[in-house]
Amino acid sequence: MVTTSARADAAVVVRGLTKHYGDKRAVDGLDLDVARGECVAVLGPNGAGKTTTVEVLEGYRRRDGGEVAVLGQDPGTAGRDWRTHVGIVLQSADDAAEATVGELVRQFARYYPDPRDPAEVVAAVGLQDRERTRVRRLSGGQRRRLDVALGIVGRPELLFLDEPTTGFDPQARHEFWDLVHRLRDEGTTVLLTTHYLEEAERLADRVVVVAAGRVVGSGTPAALGGRAARSAVVRWVEDGAARELTTDAPTRVVAELAARWADRGLDEVPGLEVRRPTLEDVYLRMIGEAAGTTDGLPAATGATDAVRVGARVGVPA
Numbered sequence: 001m002v003t004t005s006a007r008a009d010a011a012v013v014v015r016g017l018t019k020h021y022g023d024k025r026a027v028d029g030l031d032l033d034v035a036r037g038e039c040v041a042v043l044g045p046n047g048a049g050k051t052t053t054v055e056v057l058e059g060y061r062r063r064d065g066g067e068v069a070v071l072g073q074d075p076g077t078a079g080r081d082w083r084t085h086v087g088i089v090l091q092s093a094d095d096a097a098e099a100t101v102g103e104l105v106r107q108f109a110r111y112y113p114d115p116r117d118p119a120e121v122v123a124a125v126g127l128q129d130r131e132r133t134r135v136r137r138l139s140g141g142q143r144r145r146l147d148v149a150l151g152i153v154g155r156p157e158l159l160f161l162d163e164p165t166t167g168f169d170p171q172a173r174h175e176f177w178d179l180v181h182r183l184r185d186e187g188t189t190v191l192l193t194t195h196y197l198e199e200a201e202r203l204a205d206r207v208v209v210v211a212a213g214r215v216v217g218s219g220t221p222a223a224l225g226g227r228a229a230r231s232a233v234v235r236w237v238e239d240g241a242a243r244e245l246t247t248d249a250p251t252r253v254v255a256e257l258a259a260r261w262a263d264r265g266l267d268e269v270p271g272l273e274v275r276r277p278t279l280e281d282v283y284l285r286m287i288g289e290a291a292g293t294t295d296g297l298p299a300a301t302g303a304t305d306a307v308r309v310g311a312r313v314g315v316p317a
């Protein structure tokens with residue numbers, strides 16, 4: 001049940017959301033909370049139900065079941081005023097191909113009661129040199145930037161970003177991340193979907209992993225799936241052979257190795273490497289477990305779990 005108090009505090013409350021397309025359960029009992037001012041990244045494999053969920057929250061798609069409150073209202077019935085508080089960046093927007101970038105952003109600004117300055121928005125997404133360019137002449141990445149401009153020009157309280165940086169070059173992606181940080185600093189709540197784990201790590205206060213229409217994990221990017229507490233793998237080369245040790249005390253293992261090499265009059269331990277599971281490792285494990293197939297994960301992921309020696313200290317000679 002989405003209670004009245006939950007509605008007052010939260011930007012988004014979803015309980016037991018379901019959506020079917022024929023026999024296909026695209027969303028299958030999904031729960032989600034986004035606090036006001038928070039940035040939440042929804043991760044999940046192709047077809048997990050991310051876009052369907054976001055479209056329900058945006059009021060673009062009818063749900064089959066469950067309860068949804070977005071800025072305190074049901075997006076299925078909310079009116080025009082609600083829409084002016086919500087910014088939407090679709091995966092592929094219908095553009096007015098013959099309009100110029102500047103014309104389109106100014107036109108969108110007129111739909112909102114308190115819009116941002118269109119010229120500033122165009123500059124914020126890095127399209128100032130394209131202000132007079134017709135939309136149909138933009139590159140794929142430039143069109144995505146225009147989509148983002150159209151999503152933020154209304155100064156939304158809550159911004160939905162569905163795979164916002166697909167097709168961006170690395171520099172544009174970094175600029176976009178800076179832009180999202182600025183929006184966050186202004187208090188904008190952000191819900192984004194992405195396939196880029198680095199993007200989730202850079203932007204999100206919290207990551208939600210969705211597989212087969214359900215949430216299979218959530219947490220801060222640093223702690224997701226107990227990542228901060230998980231063991232590290234220390235690797236080095238000794239007597240011409242690769243050595244590996246999984247430990248909860250990597251600093252002590254490295255100190256012991258260093259001491260052993262110092263005894264031999266050497267400064268450097270050959271091939272020394274300390275690796276903790278990355279967000280990608282944890283993510284792949286979660287969706288693998290959700291699919292019932294943890295086989296086939298990248299070798300590095302398997303290696304992290306290969307040898308569990310707990311807090312053992314003492315490097316095998």
Ligand SMILES: Nc1ncnc2c1ncn2[C@@H]1O[C@H](COP(=O)(O)OP(=O)(O)OP(=O)(O)O)[C@@H](O)[C@H]1O
Nearest residue numbers: 021024025026044045046047048049050051052053
């Ligand atoms: N309009 C539709 N009609 C029929 N099936 C659909 C429709 N939209 C989505 N689906 C199906 O519903 C499931 C969830 O799709 P959805 O687009 O929500 O996933 P997604 O997590 O956003 O995927 P991606 O990462 O590829 O964007 C998929 O199996 C998809 O094929």
